[in-house]
Amino acid sequence: MVTKNSVVETHDVESxxxxxxxxxxxxxxxxxSKGQLIKVAGQLRDRRNDLNQMASERASLRDELNAKTREKVDEAQKHRExxxxxxEQVQEHKDKRNELNAEAxxxxxQVEEMKAELELDEGKNIEELEDEIEQLEFRQQTEVLSSEDERELIEKIEDKREQLQQKKQKVEDSGELDSLKEQAEEVRSEASQHHQKVTELADNAQEHHNQMIEAYRExxxxxxxxxxxxxxxxxxxxxxxEHHEDFVRVQKRLRELxxxxEQEREDERTEEREAAKEEAEEIYQKFKEGETLDTEDLMKLQKTGLL
Known part of the structure; x- marks a missing residue:
């Protein structure tokens, strides 16, 4: 939790x-007094202006921080996306890897089944069988045999030829075995490539996840x-x-004063006019009674309109 004091220190904000x-x-x-209130009004105005400036600076800093917050949230959202x-790519490669592993x-x-069926390592090899057949045929051609022995020899030759044919067929079929094994290894290799891609993409996704978490934290x-x-x-x-409200109150009070x-001055002027009029009426009365008026008295009569 960030305190106000730490923010003041971090952003060099005036306390x-x-x-x-x-x-x-x-x-x-x-x-x-009016003089005291005028002085207070000036102090309130100046403090209000200082505080408004302070508030404006703090609002600007707040807006900057809010903008940075939005930038970090946008950054985090990009990492999330x-x-x-x-x-999604990880899942696609996982699915493909699993599919290829199953195929492999x-x-x-199938390779193991074919190996068991062929039994290539059992019995004599082709060269041995061919040598035996050749020897038996040479014996048949060169030796004088009884009918019984010749029949047995012929049967033996046929048996060897059948074994030779079977062995040749197995060897021929083993080419299909090699092809099948090569195909299986190719499929397994392709599956391994997808597995490697899964690892790379997952690591990359984790990195973006970590950056997203960090951006949200910031x-x-x-x-x-x-x-x-x-x-x-x-x-x-x-x-x-508050200072502005007090300033307005002082201004209102000053207008009242x-x-x-003004009312006091008007009252004084009214009293002066009333006194002058009363004095002028007394002078006018003297004038009507025949008394002689001096210049000052005549001027007072003129001022009040009685002459």
């Missing part, structure tokens, strides 16, 4: 000092900073608003 705030009590507002794309297993089973940290900065902004703005002073 809001309570001692710099201007306090306005009802007593000071109601009983302060790439991870998912790679995982089937082919290798986004959370920056968002915490932005939230803390917003609290600092609100603190400065609310304090600025101006009206009071």
């Amino acid at each position: 809001l000092k309570e001692s710099d705030n201007i306090s306005l009590t009802d007593s000071k507002l109601d009983n302060g 790439k991870r998912d794309e790679l995982n 297993n089937e082919l290798f089973d 986004a959370d940290d920056i968002r915490d900073e932005a939230d803390a900065m917003h609290e600092l902004f609100v603190e400065a703005q609310e304090t600025a608003d 101006d009206k009071q002073e």
Whole structure:
């Protein structure tokens, strides 16, 4: 959790000092002199302006942090999309690998079955059989045999020829065995290539997953900073608003005092006019009674319109 103090230190934000705030009590507002209130109004205005500037700077920092948060979230989302794309490829190669391994297993089973059927390693080889047949035929051609012995010799030759034919057929069939074995090994090799691709893609997907987690973590940290900065902004703005409200109250009070002073001056002027009129009427009465008026008295009569 990011605290406001850590945000102040990290972003070199000016701390809001309570001692710099201007306090306005009802007593000071109601009983302060005009000069005192003018001074307080100036202090409130200046502090309000400073606080508004502070709030504006904090709002800008907050907006920058929110923008960075969005950038990190976008970055994390891109890693998520790439991870998912790679995982899809992993699954495709896994399916293909499994399919090829199953095919290879089937082919290798066929190879083993064919090996068992051919039994290539059992009995005499072709060269030995051919030599034996040749010797038996030479004996048949060169020796004088009884009918019984010749028949047995002929049967033996036929038996050897049949064995030779079977052996040749097995050798011929073994070519198919080699081809089948080669095919099985090729399929297994292809399966191995897909397995290697699975490993590579899975490692790559894991890397994007890790980067996604890290980007989301950074986004959370920056968002915490932005939230803390917003609290600092609100603190400065609310304090600025309070000073503005007090400034408006002082201005209103000053206007009231101006009206009071104007009214007092108007009252004084009214009293002066009333006194002058009363004096002029007394002078006018003297004039009607035949008394002689001096210049000053005549001017007072003219001023009041009685002459």
